[in-house]
Amino acid sequence: MSEMPAGSREAAAVTQVDAVIVGAGFSGMYLLHKLRGAGLNTVVLEAGDGVGGTWYWNRYPGARVDVESFDYSYSFSEELQQEWEWTERYPAQPELLRYLDHVADRFDLRRDIRLGTRVTAAHYDEAAARWTVRCERGEEYRATWCVMATGCLSSAQLPAIDGIGSFSGDSYHTANWPVEGVDFTGKRVAVIGTGSSGIQSIPVIAEQAARLTVFQRTASFAVPAHNRALEPGEVEEIKNRYPELRDHTRRSMAGVSRVRIGRSSVLEATADERQEVFARAWAAGTLFGLVTSYRDVMTDRVANDRVADFVRGKIREMVDDPDTAELLCPRGFPFAAKRVCLDSGYYATFNRGNVHLIDVSENPIDRLSEHGVVVNGTEHEADVIVFATGFDAMTGSLAAIDIRGRNGRSLRDKWSAGPITCLGLQSAGFPNLFFVAGPGSPSVLSNMVLSIEQHVEWIAGCIGYARERDVISVEATGQAEQDWVRHVNEVSAALLYSEANSWYLGANVPGKPRVFMPYAGGVGAYRKRCDSVAAAGYEGFVLTGGPARSHQVR
Ligand code: NA7
DSSP states (O other): OBOOOTTOHHHHTEEEEEEEEEOOSHHHHHHHHHHHHTTOOEEEEOSSSSSOTHHHHOOOTTOBOSSOTTTSSOOSOHHHHHHOOOOBSSOBHHHHHHHHHHHHHHTTOGGGEETTOOEEEEEEETTTTEEEEEETTSOEEEEEEEEEOOOSSOSBOOOOOBTTTTOOSEEEEGGGOOTTOOOOTTOEEEEEOOSHHHHHHHHHHHHHOSEEEEEESSOOOEEEOOOOBOOHHHHHHHHHHHHHHHHHHHTSSSSOSSOOOOOSOGGGSOHHHHHHHHHHHHHHTOSSTTTTSSTTTTTOHHHHHHHHHHHHHHHHHHOSSHHHHHHHSOOSSOTTTSOOEEESSHHHHTTSTTEEEEEOSSSOEEEEOSSEEEETTEEEEOSEEEEOOOBOTTTHHHHTSEEEOGGGOBHHHHTTTSOOOBTTTBOTTOTTEEESSOBTBSGGGSOHHHHHHHHHHHHHHHHHHHHHTTEEEEEEOHHHHHHHHHHHHHHHHTSSGGGSOOGGGTTTSTTOOOOOOSOOSOHHHHHHHHHHHHHTTSTTEEEEEOGGGOSBOO
16 A cells, blocks of 8 residues: 655655565565465565576676575475476576576566665654665655565675776676676686685686686685586486475575584594595585584584695695695685685686786785786786675675664664674564574575575564564564574584684674674574474564553563
């Protein structure tokens, strides 16, 4: 319903709905489907000109998912998972976007998605128990429920390098890639950044470019993807086994079906046994194979070093020039303490004559000049610069919106020393505001689609429970979120994550507080916790009744 009294410009743009969802990626689309099914008048506001979120924006050459397709897909609809045909283990961005477009059409989602609509503010009106959500072009939405489905890696970061505006050639951030693509033929290309986006794009750019110069500040650990087409028989088998596979993934650590955590210690294994186990994990081609090969890879630095040594050995085997190989060998932080990358020809690319690696760990990039990248006084000329420089992860897309809860308190202020949430789902002082895959939930440490589905179902369940009972507001208590934050910290403190400067910790963003943001306790344990909170009538949350029941429900 739109309120459009004649003559009032401000009121003309106000739309009343039951729920506003910010973001039309995997999260926002499924949530729209769920809330609509529960009878809520729901709108999704999406900054992009298409649906797909991460897979709409990250169109850089070589962009691929790093979790196997049959895991990295919705499980909520049996028809959908039976009818969709994944072509590869690790599909590329166009296929993922086709899938998400298909979902939008199949579930008739588009009529409630407003594209090209960037949300700038969300303010809670306590008296009315309603959120007012404002958009860049002035539209306003008022809603009882507001859900930030804004993604963990959606606030792209350009580095703070001097002269960034003075480069006269073309430049692109991997997460803001032009829809029409970029032709690198005959060009001198500079890529800054060697995280996952750099590692995926470099081999593809190298095939086109006349010359490719890679600027590496920190070498990443990458394991082979062994990507390949899925065989028809294999697909059929997976489809037949979906109930069992999905059930396993929901109770697992990382939310993927083919990984089993090793029970023994690296340190107790002989060198030969270790080598055999690592080689098997390497051959499997998954993000999680090595890290789960033994139980102590993420808890014991010496155990972790054995894995790191194995990977360094593999890099030396793959890269012909010994000096380049040494530069590509990650050092100084544990394996998997930064996100592991999947390699589809990355290391081998450095054997090409047109590819050059510049180490900027000791001597950082001085500045960008009109003609290229200056390091240690030397100008490396380029026609195109690609920034594969990552994201203000997990909180960046929330901080970009002026979110104000009870008493006008801003979420940015509340989180100035690090995000504080109850289960990654809510933050006290912000009633009826939910986050999908928020900080404090397994999110980026897991198969994102599985974690998103779990959050969407929990949020929809909570809203349904509240509506059945005339509850007008649901809000995490300060005590519950403190307890949860303590638990999140305890779990990560027992692991090696804090020994690397990663985006998990916000270490890649100047001035960002160093706090480990995701929940490392595993999706199975996390789901149990969320389910028991719900089963206990949303223990740790205050449910406040409407005018007819103005008492506190809990
Ligand atoms: P990442 O993993 O954050 O990688 C960003 C890269 O950019 C990383 O190598 C950074 O080096 C590098 N970087 C950032 N600023 C600079 C400057 N100033 N100079 C040189 N190098 C710089 O982002 P991605 O997009 O690759 O991947 C994000 C996630 O998306 C990934 O983990 C997957 O989950 C999918 P640093 O390591 O900070 O030294």
